[in-house]
Amino acid sequence: MKSIKEKYRASKSVVVVPDDNVPYEVIVKILDAARDTRLVDTKNAILFPDVVLSGIATHDADGNLLK
Amino acid sequence: MAGGGGGDGEYDVNINLTALLDILTNLLFFLMVGFMSSKASMELDGGMELPTSTAQLEPKKAVQVTVARKELRVEKEVIAQLRDGKVVAAKSQEGKIDPLLQRLQIIRKEKNATGPEADILFVLCDKDTPYGLLRRVMMTAAEAGYPKFRMAVLMQ
Numbered sequence: 001m002k003s004i005k006e007k008y009r010a011s012k013s014v015v016v017v018p019d020d021n022v023p024y025e026v027i028v029k030i031l032d033a034a035r036d037t038r039l040v041d042t043k044n045a046i047l048f049p050d051v052v053l054s055g056i057a058t059h060d061a062d063g064n065l066l067k
Numbered sequence: 068m069a070g071g072g073g074g075d076g077e078y079d080v081n082i083n084l085t086a087l088l089d090i091l092t093n094l095l096f097f098l099m100v101g102f103m104s105s106k107a108s109m110e111l112d113g114g115m116e117l118p119t120s121t122a123q124l125e126p127k128k129a130v131q132v133t134v135a136r137k138e139l140r141v142e143k144e145v146i147a148q149l150r151d152g153k154v155v156a157a158k159s160q161e162g163k164i165d166p167l168l169q170r171l172q173i174i175r176k177e178k179n180a181t182g183p184e185a186d187i188l189f190v191l192c193d194k195d196t197p198y199g200l201l202r203r204v205m206m207t208a209a210e211a212g213y214p215k216f217r218m219a220v221l222m223q
Binding site: 019022023035 | 119195220
């Protein structure tokens, strides 16, 4: 996360797309890491304050299951 | 010496309670410190456990959905049974959970609330819940008029 932040310093958001089998606890840890303040040089700065939790689309707009 | 002999074999004994109270106070203090420093692992209904997080926000009351290990609840009412991270015997369309959708739509209509807090759901989710199930719950809730979520965690 820190190396990504160094590469994209202006970016504040990150999109997390977990697999369906990932336990909720692991996702919480990832979200915590994304909002961590200790990894940034500037005091009290947050790595990625805007975290978007997303999922892979399983159905199309007509409700058909995507394969 | 405290206590004196009576004529009929009775004794007057003066008990000093100060030392006893000191011991009890110390015991209480150590119990409180031990309780506060023990690992925060809260046992909730149905044997569920919440994950821990570094988040510091205080919980705020909202319509509550619970994803436990064996059942899905809205407020206190059991909506569906869960097994291996999947909803048992519940019809679903496009990944949505129909009983949950119907219950939340009824609550949304009954409350008829407006304002910034009206469309927020408070979600208690077991730490081992697979994301696939949680995603379906959130998708269904959004469809029922609750697109915003407060996820319950334990503070580290």
